[in-house]
Amino acid sequence: xxxxxxxxxxxxxxxxxxxxxxxxxxxxxxxxxxxxxxxxxxxxxxxxxxxxxxxxxxxxxxxxxxxxxxxxxxxxxxxxxxxxxxxxxxxxxxxxxxxxxxxxxxxxxxxxxxxxxxxxxxxxxxxxxxxxxxxxxxxxxxxxxxxxxxxxxxxxxxxxxxxxxxxxxxxxxxxxxxxxxxxxxxxx
Numbered sequence: 001x002x003x004x005x006x007x008x009x010x011x012x013x014x015x016x017x018x019x020x021x022x023x024x025x026x027x028x029x030x031x032x033x034x035x036x037x038x039x040x041x042x043x044x045x046x047x048x049x050x051x052x053x054x055x056x057x058x059x060x061x062x063x064x065x066x067x068x069x070x071x072x073x074x075x076x077x078x079x080x081x082x083x084x085x086x087x088x089x090x091x092x093x094x095x096x097x098x099x100x101x102x103x104x105x106x107x108x109x110x111x112x113x114x115x116x117x118x119x120x121x122x123x124x125x126x127x128x129x130x131x132x133x134x135x136x137x138x139x140x141x142x143x144x145x146x147x148x149x150x151x152x153x154x155x156x157x158x159x160x161x162x163x164x165x166x167x168x169x170x171x172x173x174x175x176x177x178x179x180x181x182x183x184x185x186x187x188x
Contacts, residue, residue, distance in 0.1 A: 047150045054172070058087065061174075062154045065169060069166060077096075079170055081098070081108070083170075084158075086133070091112070094182060113137030116136055118131075133146075144156050153170075155169040
């Protein structure tokens with residue numbers, strides 16, 4: 001009887017070790033290109049759904065890594081000082097630089113106001129969103145046209161009543177994850 005229990009236990013242990021080795025070898029195996037493509041696609045589709053809820057909640061920040069002017073000149077900027085914030089209370093457009101004091105105390109301009117018109121469309125094939133809204137601030141009315149990809153990359157072109165446009169390019173994040181520094185509201 002003891003021999004039979006010992007053999008059964010030994011066989012179970014041996015079987016467990018073999019399964020463990022097989023499982024670990026399966027984990028070490030590199031994924032094929034097709035499998036990697038499927039994993040990336042699934043990840044992008046999941047991100048697309050998360051972005052939908054973030055954009056519909058109107059509670060997000062576009063942290064800019066670059067600002068681009070009408071002539072296509074890209075200027076690298078500090079992302080926690082250069083952003084577009086949208087939340088329940090309204091919105092904020094801010095530019096800033098650590099090099100100077102500026103109108104807002106952080107080397108730039110801060111315009112805060114209420115959201116006006118809001119339109120959002122999605123492209124399920126390309127997994128992108130287009131958001132168009134109006135921001136009425138103390139410095140004027142601004143039209144914002146934002147394009148957001150499922151990977152979180154975003155760009156927003158801002159135009160006012162006068163000539164000229166400015167484009168913020170960076171990443172879209174929920175407000176609670178954004179870690180931005182809002183300067184003083186600019187008054188002119």
